[in-house]
Amino acid sequence: MQQEDNVAFSPTDKISKDLTIPKLFYSQAKKYGKERVAMREKEYGIWRPITWNDYFENVKYIALGLISLGLEEGDKVAMIGDNRPEGLWAEMGALCARGVGVWLFQDSLLDEVKYILDHSDTKFLVGEGQEEVDKALSIFHECPKLKKIIWDDPKGMRNYDQDCLISLKEVMRLGRELEKEKPNLFEELVNKGHGDEVALLFYTSGTTALPKGALLSHYNMLTMGKNLMTVDPCKDTDDYVSYLPFAWIGEQMMSISCGLQIGYTLNFPESTETSQENIREIGPHVMFAPPRMYEQMTRTVQVKYLDSVWIKRKSYEIASYIGYHVANLKFAKKHIPFYWRILEWFAYLLVQKKLKDNLGLTRVRNAYTGGAAMGPDHFRFFHSLGVNLKQIYGQTEVAGISVVHRNGDIKFDTVGRPIPETEVKITEEGEILTKSPSVFIGYYKNPEATEKTLKDGWLYSGDKGFIDEDGHLVVFDRTKDVMTLRDGKPFAPQYLETRLKFSPYVKDSWVIGDNKDYITAVICIDYSVVGNWADTKKLTYTSYPELAQKQEVYDLVEEQIIKANKDLPELAKVIKFINLYKELDADDDELTRTRKLRRAFVEKRYQEIVSALYSDTDVVHIDTTIKYEDGRQVHIKNDLQIRKVRN
Amino acid sequence: MSVSKDIKPGEVLLELENIQMFFGKVCALNGVSTKIKKGEIHSVIGPNGAGKTVMMNCISGLYHPQKGNIYYKGEKINGMSPHNRAKLGIARTFQKVEVFGGMTVLDNIRLGRHIHYKSGIISGSLYLGQTAKEEIEHRKFIEEEIIDLLEIEHIRHKPVGMLPYGLQKRVELGRAIALEPELLLLDEPLAGLNLEEVEDMARFILDVNQEERWKVTCLLVEHDMGVVMDLSDNVFVLNFGNMIVDGTPEEVQGNPEVVKAYLGEEDLYATRR
Numbered sequence: 001m002q003q004e005d006n007v008a009f010s011p012t013d014k015i016s017k018d019l020t021i022p023k024l025f026y027s028q029a030k031k032y033g034k035e036r037v038a039m040r041e042k043e044y045g046i047w048r049p050i051t052w053n054d055y056f057e058n059v060k061y062i063a064l065g066l067i068s069l070g071l072e073e074g075d076k077v078a079m080i081g082d083n084r085p086e087g088l089w090a091e092m093g094a095l096c097a098r099g100v101g102v103w104l105f106q107d108s109l110l111d112e113v114k115y116i117l118d119h120s121d122t123k124f125l126v127g128e129g130q131e132e133v134d135k136a137l138s139i140f141h142e143c144p145k146l147k148k149i150i151w152d153d154p155k156g157m158r159n160y161d162q163d164c165l166i167s168l169k170e171v172m173r174l175g176r177e178l179e180k181e182k183p184n185l186f187e188e189l190v191n192k193g194h195g196d197e198v199a200l201l202f203y204t205s206g207t208t209a210l211p212k213g214a215l216l217s218h219y220n221m222l223t224m225g226k227n228l229m230t231v232d233p234c235k236d237t238d239d240y241v242s243y244l245p246f247a248w249i250g251e252q253m254m255s256i257s258c259g260l261q262i263g264y265t266l267n268f269p270e271s272t273e274t275s276q277e278n279i280r281e282i283g284p285h286v287m288f289a290p291p292r293m294y295e296q297m298t299r300t301v302q303v304k305y306l307d308s309v310w311i312k313r314k315s316y317e318i319a320s321y322i323g324y325h326v327a328n329l330k331f332a333k334k335h336i337p338f339y340w341r342i343l344e345w346f347a348y349l350l351v352q353k354k355l356k357d358n359l360g361l362t363r364v365r366n367a368y369t370g371g372a373a374m375g376p377d378h379f380r381f382f383h384s385l386g387v388n389l390k391q392i393y394g395q396t397e398v399a400g401i402s403v404v405h406r407n408g409d410i411k412f413d414t415v416g417r418p419i420p421e422t423e424v425k426i427t428e429e430g431e432i433l434t435k436s437p438s439v440f441i442g443y444y445k446n447p448e449a450t451e452k453t454l455k456d457g458w459l460y461s462g463d464k465g466f467i468d469e470d471g472h473l474v475v476f477d478r479t480k481d482v483m484t485l486r487d488g489k490p491f492a493p494q495y496l497e498t499r500l501k502f503s504p505y506v507k508d509s510w511v512i513g514d515n516k517d518y519i520t521a522v523i524c525i526d527y528s529v530v531g532n533w534a535d536t537k538k539l540t541y542t543s544y545p546e547l548a549q550k551q552e553v554y555d556l557v558e559e560q561i562i563k564a565n566k567d568l569p570e571l572a573k574v575i576k577f578i579n580l581y582k583e584l585d586a587d588d589d590e591l592t593r594t595r596k597l598r599r600a601f602v603e604k605r606y607q608e609i610v611s612a613l614y615s616d617t618d619v620v621h622i623d624t625t626i627k628y629e630d631g632r633q634v635h636i637k638n639d640l641q642i643r644k645v646r647n
Numbered sequence: 648m649s650v651s652k653d654i655k656p657g658e659v660l661l662e663l664e665n666i667q668m669f670f671g672k673v674c675a676l677n678g679v680s681t682k683i684k685k686g687e688i689h690s691v692i693g694p695n696g697a698g699k700t701v702m703m704n705c706i707s708g709l710y711h712p713q714k715g716n717i718y719y720k721g722e723k724i725n726g727m728s729p730h731n732r733a734k735l736g737i738a739r740t741f742q743k744v745e746v747f748g749g750m751t752v753l754d755n756i757r758l759g760r761h762i763h764y765k766s767g768i769i770s771g772s773l774y775l776g777q778t779a780k781e782e783i784e785h786r787k788f789i790e791e792e793i794i795d796l797l798e799i800e801h802i803r804h805k806p807v808g809m810l811p812y813g814l815q816k817r818v819e820l821g822r823a824i825a826l827e828p829e830l831l832l833l834d835e836p837l838a839g840l841n842l843e844e845v846e847d848m849a850r851f852i853l854d855v856n857q858e859e860r861w862k863v864t865c866l867l868v869e870h871d872m873g874v875v876m877d878l879s880d881n882v883f884v885l886n887f888g889n890m891i892v893d894g895t896p897e898e899v900q901g902n903p904e905v906v907k908a909y910l911g912e913e914d915l916y917a918t919r920r
């Protein structure tokens with residue numbers, strides 16, 4: 001199906017093949033100059049503005065500094081660290097110097113850092129501070145192509161004097177010197193670029209194998225941003241909070257592809273811990289986050305609700321009853337009677353206004369979720385608050401997204417319709433294919449994978465789905481994850497998992513049952529929420545494994561499962577479950593860095609549990625060693641109960 | 648306060664001379680002498696009840712020893728009260744955190760800057776001209792130098808009593824360095840912390856000691872031998888109020904008496920690393 005929308009947005013009329021990110025950056029910086037704030041960072045307790053002119057100067061000297069250190073066309077510059085202006089300057093600097101940007105997740109372990117630096121042939125690494133420098137130094141000798149490690153936060157760096165280290169300040173000083181020699185070099189570099197050149201090398205999280213590096217051109221990135229902004233136009237007076245990892249394509253899309261074209265202000269939180277608070281201070285107009293962020297918000301509201309006094313609970317119940325009713329009418333595209341409008345206004349004044357303010361959602365025009373499946377319950381929850389939450393579907397390989405909900409045409413079980421210039425079709429096997437100007441160039445140093453994914457300009461996503469009667473795309477699940485029930489029908493485990501996660505007590509869930517007689521679930525309880533609940537019930541416990549195995553906690557989880565089982569066909573109901581003795585963790589390879597379950601891996605790792613769930617036993621004995629984040633290892637010997645769900 | 652002369656790194660900042668402290672007939676410190684040089688981290692170790700905290704209290708002025716002298720920058724400060732010693736630049740933290748639980752993190756730290764405030768009661772309560780300016784200066788110092796250093800941005804407006812123990816310890820350190828001390832007495836700053844918090848705290852102590860901005864001399868009482876031997880320039884060993892040895896970590900580790908009194912007990916020497 002071909003999508004044609006009325007194109008309302010045209011800050012840069014048409015993305016020509018000649019346009020590059022640096023060229024756009026150059027013209028935007030010249031246009032906005034000293035008058036406009038390009039970004040803000042909260043530092044020392046105060047939001048500090050950075051104008052387009054400051055942004056431009058910093059990028060320019062970083063670019064020239066990199067050239068003076070020996071960056072050549074096509075050389076890779078990797079970045080690691082929290083979201084901060086310097087990170088974005090370094091990326092933009094690398095692009096302006098005709099290099100290629102590579103982002104690493106801030107919490108990547110040494111092996112991952114080493115693999116990506118080595119595979120991408122990175123020449124310069126820009127780290128934030130001591131932590132990143134330590135990581136980089138410990139693998140420096142194993143990555144022969146890595147020339148320099150650049151750092152910008154001087155804290156704790158006083159005793160480092162290795163030759164391979166250089167501060168960002170020093171890089172910029174080198175840039176200034178080079179400018180004196182060749183005053184027009186920066187402009188020349190910017191003008192040289194072409195849209196088809198590689199801009200970013202982005203590593204996909206890889207639920208099955210090693211990460212693959214997707215090559216994205218300037219043209220890919222820019223058309224992506226343009227097409228999304230055509231659907232949901234933003235203004236240059238809007239605010240956006242950049243707090244999700246830059247190594248995630250969604251954040252690149254919002255900060256670079258869209259941000260640069262629109263010119264909205266990027267806001268960087270003070271620290272990772274303060275991001276929720278900082279979002280509230282800014283009150284962004286547009287938001288894009290993976291479902292886990294929205295799940296976290298939902299959980300916060302649910303927990304606060306449980307903790308509050310009678311009158312507040314009642315007010316909330318009344319307001320959410322009204323909210324849900326109105327949201328359901330909107331979903332059904334039915335007329336909303338005037339008395340419901342009045343009630344909606346009443347609910348807004350009574351509860352929702354305050355609640356939205358606390359979540360930082362007061363000014364949000366469009367909130368997007370994507371990157372993983374979101375449960376219908378979460379989705380309805382936000383619409384009941386009056387938040388215009390939309391699903392989007394995309395992947396790194398299309399430089400962000402390809403499908404999105406339109407205003408007034410939102411269905412919570414779909415991901416919407418394709419954005420302009422984008423075609424989506426379904427193969428006979430049910431695989432989702434995408435064709436658009438944003439489809440990537442190929443995988444770096446991996447022609448076999450490229451061949452499998454890119455055929456005749458169509459991107460083979462590896463996701464199963466279908467297009468419904470309204471032209472909406474429904475994403476079922478990853479093809480390899482789709483389960484077959486006893487009666488031969490296909491079933492998406494993700495669907496059930498997201499339903500289970502709507503309970504505030506369930507942090508993660510993993511549903512098993514492919515070609516099995518019945519469906520089972522492994523549950524990871526939310527330690528703090530269940531912990532608080534246990535406190536009010538006067539249950540004593542010393543650790544996560546102990547709490548998870550309490551009879552009362554099993555009863556609690558069983559109730560949550562019964563709720564999630566409701567309205568499901570008999571065969572798709574969870575019959576047995578087990579509470580795991582730990583939370584699933586990306587550091588243990590159980591999740592990807594974007595927190596997707598690595599099914600094949602956990603199935604192998606927890607074999608004993610899986611086989612116990614499908615045998616007659618009601619206890620499984622675990623004897624294993626787990627590694628904490630701080631490096632300690634603990635030997636765990638535990639009996640895990642298996643509970644049959646009352647249905 | 649007559650003591651205000653500048654001491655160069657390596658010169659003696661604080662000297663204890665033959666300190667004797669009795670509680671009734673119990674001798675807590677028996678002729679303890681040591682010299683703490685500017686710029687170093689000097690640790691005090693010893694089994695429980697050895698008199699380490701008593702020694703700290705004698706220096707900070709909480710106790711007044713019956714015999715012996717304490718010199719700070721060469722001047723005798725024996726009879727001086729704790730708040731006057733604070734004005735000289737001696738700050739401390741406590742073994743069990745002694746923060747103001749009902750006050751916010753910011754207010755706790757602000758309290759540590761009390762001695763630097765110049766405005767009086769009246770102008771303070773009216774918050775006029777100079778006072779407002781002064782307040783902003785102090786707030787700036789706290790934000791840029793302390794909150795940033797100790798990485799406590801996310802809790803600056805939280806009441807300290809609601810925070811986990813590890814963070815309370817951090818706030819207490821923040822309050823102590825808000826005084827901009829020259830000598831910092833740290834009484835078991837790592838006790839009760841988990842491994843990650845220990846590493847953080849050790850890093851903060853090193854920062855305060857080594858960072859050009861601070862250069863604070865530290866007297867550290869600690870049981871975690873791994874950290875003590877790693878951080879200290881000199882180690883002082885006490886046993887039942889008696890000084891056993893005062894020397895570099897290597898000298899202390901090799902001293903047979905120390906091994907017998909303290910390190911010999913392998914369990915105690917077990918580091919947490």
